[in-house]
Amino acid sequence: MIGLGLGLNAKLRTEAEARVTMACSGGLEVVVGPESEIDVLGLLDGDTRPFGLRLIDGIAGFLFSSEDGNGVQVRTPSAVAAVRSTEWAMRVENRASAVFTREGTVFVAGDDADVKLGPGEGIDVSSSGEIGSVTNWGRARIEEFDDLLGAEW
Incomplete structure (x- = not known):
């Protein structure tokens, strides 16, 4: 659905085979894959902090079209990731x-x-928050993410 506005504290859920692309401020696009649940938290701590999301379950891809934004911080049940101007x-x-x-x-x-x-x-x-080793992902694992997120990502 094009033009659906999501406000602060909105919850977005996708069903099987569904994908949604959210166009956010600062040139950020968030591609939410199938069977996913995400909470939109809005700007964190005022205008100078990153945009905040909570990925409860499923998969999301993040694309920046410019370097002007404040970035994004994504929380999951086991980790926090923060970035600016990346994919x-x-x-x-x-x-x-x-x-x-x-x-x-x-x-x-x-x-x-x-x-x-x-x-x-x-x-x-891990689900308890233990971080594994940083590795170069092989083609099969990358393609799994690509398949779930589709052409938008």
């Missing part, structure tokens, strides 16, 4: 999180550590 995706399954960086840099925080991901790198965070 990346995050998936939540059974409260565990997976983060992949296609372009740019993503910072991921769990309960036990903070890490920095570069292009082609990904990380898994």
